[in-house]
Amino acid sequence: MGDRMHAHRRVTLIRGDGIGPEITDAVVRIVHAAGVPIEWEEVPAGLACFEQCGSPLPAETLDSIRRNGVALKGPTTTPVGTGHRSVNVAIRTALDLFANVRPAKSLPGIVTRFGNVDLIVVRENIEDTYSAIEHQQTADVAQTLRIITRQGSMLVHQYAFALARQLGRRRVTCVHKANIHKQSDGLFLECFRQVAQDYPDIVADDIIVDNACMQLVVRPETFDVLVLPNLFGDIVSDLCAGLVGGLGVAPGGNIGRRHAVFEAVHGSAPDIAGKGIANPTALLLSAIQMLEHIGMGRYARRIEHALFATLKAGIMTRDLGGTASTDQFCHAIIARLGDTPSDEGARDQQPVVIPDPPLPTPSTVSNWRGVDVFVEWNQFDRLPPVPERSGGLALTMISNRGTKLFPGPPPPVTMVNWYRCRYTADAPIDSSEVLTLLAQLSANGIRWMHVELLPETMVS
Numbered sequence: 081m082g083d084r085m086h087a088h089r090r091v092t093l094i095r096g097d098g099i100g101p102e103i104t105d106a107v108v109r110i111v112h113a114a115g116v117p118i119e120w121e122e123v124p125a126g127l128a129c130f131e132q133c134g135s136p137l138p139a140e141t142l143d144s145i146r147r148n149g150v151a152l153k154g155p156t157t158t159p160v161g162t163g164h165r166s167v168n169v170a171i172r173t174a175l176d177l178f179a180n181v182r183p184a185k186s187l188p189g190i191v192t193r194f195g196n197v198d199l200i201v202v203r204e205n206i207e208d209t210y211s212a213i214e215h216q217q218t219a220d221v222a223q224t225l226r227i228i229t230r231q232g233s234m235l236v237h238q239y240a241f242a243l244a245r246q247l248g249r250r251r252v253t254c255v256h257k258a259n260i261h262k263q264s265d266g267l268f269l270e271c272f273r274q275v276a277q278d279y280p281d282i283v284a285d286d287i288i289v290d291n292a293c294m295q296l297v298v299r300p301e302t303f304d305v306l307v308l309p310n311l312f313g314d315i316v317s318d319l320c321a322g323l324v325g326g327l328g329v330a331p332g333g334n335i336g337r338r339h340a341v342f343e344a345v346h347g348s349a350p351d352i353a354g355k356g357i358a359n360p361t362a363l364l365l366s367a368i369q370m371l372e373h374i375g376m377g378r379y380a381r382r383i384e385h386a387l388f389a390t391l392k393a394g395i396m397t398r399d400l401g402g403t404a405s406t407d408q409f410c411h412a413i414i415a416r417l418g419d420t421p422s423d424e425g426a427r428d429q430q431p432v433v434i435p436d437p438p439l440p441t442p443s444t445v446s447n448w449r450g451v452d453v454f455v456e457w458n459q460f461d462r463l464p465p466v467p468e469r470s471g472g473l474a475l476t477m478i479s480n481r482g483t484k485l486f487p488g489p490p491p492p493v494t495m496v497n498w499y500r501c502r503y504t505a506d507a508p509i510d511s512s513e514v515l516t517l518l519a520q521l522s523a524n525g526i527r528w529m530h531v532e533l534l535p536e537t538m539v540s
Contacts, residue, residue, distance in 0.1 A: 088117040089374055092144040096154030097126040098348025103360035104154040106410040107367050113414040114386075116371065116379045121148060125167050126156030126348075137170050145175060145339055150374055152367055153343040157350065168334075169212070171341055172205050177334035178232060179239045180205040180313065182345065183369065184320035187329055189391035190400060197323045199303045200249070202240040203313025204268075205334055207232045210310045217529045218456045221498040228264040228309060231437035233271035239335065240307040241279045242432045251304040252276070254286040255312055268309055293319060321345070328399050331365035333373060337434055342370040356405045359397040361387070364413075373431055386416040447508035450476075450534035453517065456527040458497045463490070464526055466501050470517040473503040476539075498529075504539045 093108070095101040111118060123141040130136040136156070145151045156167040171177065180203040186195050213225040237254075244252050254272040258265040269286060276284035287295070289312045296303065296316070300323050308316055321330035327346035334341045344362040352358060364387060371380035395412045396402025404412065451473065457464035463486055468475045478486035479502075480495045503517060514531065521528050 088119055089150075089376070090119045090121055090148045091370075092141075092148045092151035093120040093122045094125045094141065094151060094153040094156075095122065096348060097128050097157040098155060098350040098353040099358035100126070100154030100156065100348055102353070102356070102358045102406055103344065103363045104152075106360040106406055107152070107363050109410055110364060110383060110386075110413050110417075111367060111379075114379055114383050114417050116376060116383075125153070125171075136167050137174075142171070142174055145171070145341065149339055150370060151339075151341045152363070152370055153341055154363060155344050155346055155348040157348045168343070169210060172334050175334075175336055175339045175341070176206065177336040177339065177341060178204065178206050178235045179335040180317070181243070181333045181335055181369070182317040182320065183331060183365075184317075184324050186324050187391055188388050189394060189396065190325040190329065192323065192325055194300055194323050196301045197320075199300065199320060200243070200247075200305045201313060201317040201320055202236060202243065202305060202307045203317055204232055204236040204308065204310045205313075206310070208310030210314075215529070217454065218497045220496050226261075226264055226311075228267050230267060230271060230441060233268045234275065235434060235437050237272050237275040237307060238434050239432060240305055241275055241282060241284075242434065244282055244305045245279060246432055249282070249304050251283040251285070252279075253292075253303060253306050254284070255289050255292045255306050255308040255316060256286060257289050257312070259288055265309065272307065289316070292316065296320065296323065317345075325400065327362065328359045328397075329361045329365065331362055331369050333366065333369050335373075335432075337436075340370070340373055340431070342366040342373070356407060357398050358406050359399050360406060360410065361397075361400075375431075382417060383413075386413045386419065389416045389419055447536055448510075448533045449508060449536040450502060450504035450539040451509070451514050451517070452532040452534060453501045453503065453521065454529045454531075455499050455501055455521065456497050456529065457499055460495050460497075464499050464501070465524055466526060467517070467520050467524070470503065470520055471513045472505040472507055472509060473513060473517055474505070475501060476504045477502040502534075504534070 095104040108120065121144055123144045125137050125141050127136065182201040182203065184197055184199050184201065186197045207227045207229060209224050209226050211227045213227065215223045217223050240252050254269055256265040256269050258269045272286065293316065296319060306316065318327065321327050330345050332343055332345040344366055346362055349358065368380045368384050371377065390412045394402065395404050395409060397404055397406065397409050455464055455466065463478055466475060477484060479500045483491060483493050518528060
């Protein structure tokens with residue numbers, strides 16, 4: 081299919097904060113010079129947007145992405161510890177962009193410790209600790225809930241395998257910590273193995289995340305496609321970016337069933353904003369990834385060849401060891417757009433089709449046989465005076481920071497004012513018995529924070 085057969089595509093454009101407007105401008109100029117039939121619809125987001133209109137992500141910005149189905153986004157600033165929520169996280173959750181796809185490929189002219197890296201990190205993008213379900217339990221204890229679901233896990237695994245097959249990749253590796261997180265990572269790994277059965281042409285294996293990190297910095301060439309839960313994927317994808325030159329050359333795409341947002345994964349670098357030295361490579365590679373996603377692979381290859389030729393010629397920005405300004409780098413790429421035929425090594429692919437997630441699984445828990453009650457107690461010279469029995473419930477354990485204190489003599493460990501008190505029963509319990517126990521705790525002056533009901537399998 082020739083370039084003239086491509087219809088114009090409307091794409092949402094978010095320039096972002098800091099160096100975002102500079103590198104976005106460079107990428108837009110390169111895309112235009114390559115003749116890509118794209119019409120940009122520019123909308124705001126980020127810290128500057130928040131300061132101007134009171135929202136870092138206005139409704140019209142999300143509406144634009146929903147209308148167009150695809151967006152290119154520059155880096156945005158997220159305050160640390162306080163302030164507004166990450167724009168990236170907000171976009172991903174609002175549009176159900178369940179897969180974060182981060183290619184890591186050695187680039188010509190960029191010298192690193194490794195010269196043969198060519199892998200793709202597929203990171204679950206919605207849940208895990210990024211669900212942002214956090215609580216201050218006591219003044220000394222904060223809690224984050226780590227959410228792993230069957231539906232979310234199935235979606236990201238299905239995408240990883242489908243992408244691998246489409247790109248001719250031969251291996252998909254699930255990275256997890258199921259040896260410790262037996263329920264959450266165990267579910268993630270279970271779903272991986274289930275999906276793998278539908279792709280007998282692709283090798284499927286798994287590896288514990290700490291071992292994966294070690295192997296990646298020893299022999300990264302052995303990996304092909306990695307699929308990970310959100311938090312591990314966030315960390316490992318940056319590690320992989322370091323293998324090929326850093327975040328300045330790391331593209332990223334956030335993929336959903338109906339929408340996709342492509343972005344530079346590095347920060348907004350306000351310290352160099354306006355100096356004309358920012359590196360647009362990451363955002364340009366993200367634009368290339370975007371063009372492949374929307375079926376404009378021939379244009380993607382043209383731009384990629386020009387970028388590679390520029391890097392081979394030693395024309396780079398300062399962060400990569402060169403001397404070129406942002407404008408000089410941009411002009412050098414544009415000057416090389418005609419050096420390679422647009423269809424050399426090109427492919428016009430369509431977005432990977434992902435089936436709908438499975439319906440919720442009916443509960444397999446027939447009976448509750450216990451309850452964990454988390455309580456606050458500030459006197460470390462004795463255990464909290466919780467009742468030893470409440471109806472059919474009997475106190476069977478008290479722990480602190482994961483260490484058992486009761487029954488038996490308490491070990492000499494550092495403790496905090498947050499205790500888990502486990503009650504179990506010989507027969508099934510109902511909510512009324514739990515409420516009676518909580519009332520007894522309150523009557524004894526014990527402050528309880530939250531409760532976890534326990535199925536029979538957890539107390540047997």
